[in-house]
Amino acid sequence: MADLIIDGGRPVSGTVRPSGNKNAVLPMLCASLLTDEAVTLENVPEISDIDKLLQYFAAMGSTIDRDLDGQRLTIRHDAAAFKNGQAQLPVGIRAAVLLLGPVLLRNGRLTFDTTAKGCALGVREIDPHLDIIERLGGRIVADHPYEIERQGAMVGADLWPDYASVTATETFAMIAALAEGTSTLTNAASEPHVQALCEMLLAMGAKIEGIGTSRLTIHGVDRLGGTVARVPDDHHEVATYLAIGAVTGGRLTVETDMGGHMPLILRQFEKLGLRFEIGDGAITASGWTRSIAEPYTLEMLPKIEAAPWPYFPADLLPQAIGVSVGCTGDILFWNKVYEGALGWSSELLKFGARVHLSDPHRLIVCGGNQLRPATVEAPYIIRVVLALFIAAIQIDGRSTIRNADPIRRAYPHFVEKLTALGAEVRWQ
Numbered sequence: 001m002a003d004l005i006i007d008g009g010r011p012v013s014g015t016v017r018p019s020g021n022k023n024a025v026l027p028m029l030c031a032s033l034l035t036d037e038a039v040t041l042e043n044v045p046e047i048s049d050i051d052k053l054l055q056y057f058a059a060m061g062s063t064i065d066r067d068l069d070g071q072r073l074t075i076r077h078d079a080a081a082f083k084n085g086q087a088q089l090p091v092g093i094r095a096a097v098l099l100l101g102p103v104l105l106r107n108g109r110l111t112f113d114t115t116a117k118g119c120a121l122g123v124r125e126i127d128p129h130l131d132i133i134e135r136l137g138g139r140i141v142a143d144h145p146y147e148i149e150r151q152g153a154m155v156g157a158d159l160w161p162d163y164a165s166v167t168a169t170e171t172f173a174m175i176a177a178l179a180e181g182t183s184t185l186t187n188a189a190s191e192p193h194v195q196a197l198c199e200m201l202l203a204m205g206a207k208i209e210g211i212g213t214s215r216l217t218i219h220g221v222d223r224l225g226g227t228v229a230r231v232p233d234d235h236h237e238v239a240t241y242l243a244i245g246a247v248t249g250g251r252l253t254v255e256t257d258m259g260g261h262m263p264l265i266l267r268q269f270e271k272l273g274l275r276f277e278i279g280d281g282a283i284t285a286s287g288w289t290r291s292i293a294e295p296y297t298l299e300m301l302p303k304i305e306a307a308p309w310p311y312f313p314a315d316l317l318p319q320a321i322g323v324s325v326g327c328t329g330d331i332l333f334w335n336k337v338y339e340g341a342l343g344w345s346s347e348l349l350k351f352g353a354r355v356h357l358s359d360p361h362r363l364i365v366c367g368g369n370q371l372r373p374a375t376v377e378a379p380y381i382i383r384v385v386l387a388l389f390i391a392a393i394q395i396d397g398r399s400t401i402r403n404a405d406p407i408r409r410a411y412p413h414f415v416e417k418l419t420a421l422g423a424e425v426r427w428q
């Protein structure tokens with residue numbers, strides 16, 4: 001594991017372009033298994049999750065042509081080779097769960113011995129995925145290791161799961177696209193990455209209605225074809241860079257076409273005193289008041305709550321917490337998604353911040369403290385490394401984030417990009 005060394009207190013200014021969204025490119029890559037034709041993806045980020053997925057595909061006999069500089073990748077799965085491949089599903093990445101549906105469709109059966117865990121945010125469930133597979137005609141014939149099979153085609157069904165799960169919705173979309181008849185999913189997830197997968201499936205010949213809403217209707221087709229699809233920019237990365245620019249007193253512009261997805265996200269950071277200028281194809285972080293906006297309702301603590309889209313994303317709550325430690329005023333952070341996503345917050349005490357974990361879902365940050373540089377330990381949670389980084393870079397002096405590697409899963413060339421913008425940061 002590698003550490004990040006940060007010399008904080010220097011303005012991070014200039015212009016940066018975000019990379020493709022990890023949580024979009026991974027399901028899009030898995031969806032390439034739904035056709036024998038070539039699929040080309042553009043704006044493909046250089047992240048370790050893709051390397052793991054591509055290693056798996058290569059071991060299964062797929063043909064991969066990747067142009068790293070051009071951020072372009074063409075993949076084609078040779079039917080016979082994939083059938084004979086024996087590789088284990090990748091471990092350490094949540095996206096492994098996105099292989100279940102496509103591999104089952106391709107091979108008729110699948111054995112896997114992973115619980116498809118990614119970031120250590122608490123339990124990462126597989127039940128919603130297995131439930132969708134069963135409801136659409138698959139059978140779980142054994143567990144530990146799990147064996148799934150299908151006899152004949154998958155069959156459409158009407159589903160209404162307990163909650164809107166991102167990857168389970170993606171599993172549903174990929175299977176229902178090729179199932180017999182019509183399927184509906186009520187309580188579907190609608191994050192920008194879910195929308196991107198559905199748009200790609202449409203381009204491959206799928207018939208999907210309700211993209212971006214909480215109800216998907218999919219009319220199954222006999223076959224899907226190849227396509228060329230662009231991975232959307234990562235809205236998490238956009239917001240993260242804007243936050244870094246603002247807390248360092250810099251003026252940072254992020255060039256992106258994701259502005260339409262950003263209003264609620266920017267409004268939450270504005271509660272923490274960040275100021276933005278919205279341009280055509282660009283957002284600029286132009287200032288930071290450092291004071292938490294007080295609500296008109298006097299009895300209420302200011303709060304930022306994360307929940308499934310179109311709420312503020314759970315994958316941005318840590319970055320907002322990282323900003324808040326430098327503010328005056330108190331604020332409640334409420335993670336309505338994960339039950340294990342805030343335990344790391346005691347690391348913030350090492351910077352001199354005051355934080356109170358009310359319960360596994362809620363954290364109160366009390367501001368107005370004199371912060372100091374520190375050495376902190378990052379858990380295996382991508383966005384928490386960013387939270388600790390945002391805390392560290394606003395403080396004069398040298399801080400160290402131990403075990404910062406998880407950011408390689410989603411933030412390509414992080415150190416190089418920030419160094420070019422004036423930050424003093426390096427790996428050790």
Ligand SMILES: CC(=O)N[C@H]1[C@@H](OP(=O)(O)OP(=O)(O)OC[C@H]2O[C@@H](n3ccc(=O)[nH]c3=O)[C@H](O)[C@@H]2O)O[C@H](CO)[C@@H](O)[C@@H]1O
Nearest residue numbers: 023094095123124125163164165166167168314315337338
């Ligand atoms: C590869 C990928 O795309 N990973 C993302 C995906 O993971 P993933 O698809 O695993 O996340 P889910 O949407 O399934 O939600 C995660 C967990 O939160 C709990 N839960 C969620 C919603 C809800 O209304 N009630 C509830 O209890 C469940 O325990 C669930 O297992 O979506 C998460 C939530 O946006 C993101 O953090 C992950 O980055």
Ligand SMILES: C=C(OP(=O)(O)O)C(=O)O
Nearest residue numbers: 094095118119315382383
């Ligand atoms: C939680 C995340 O990823 P994963 O689900 O892949 O672990 C994330 O991207 O923040």
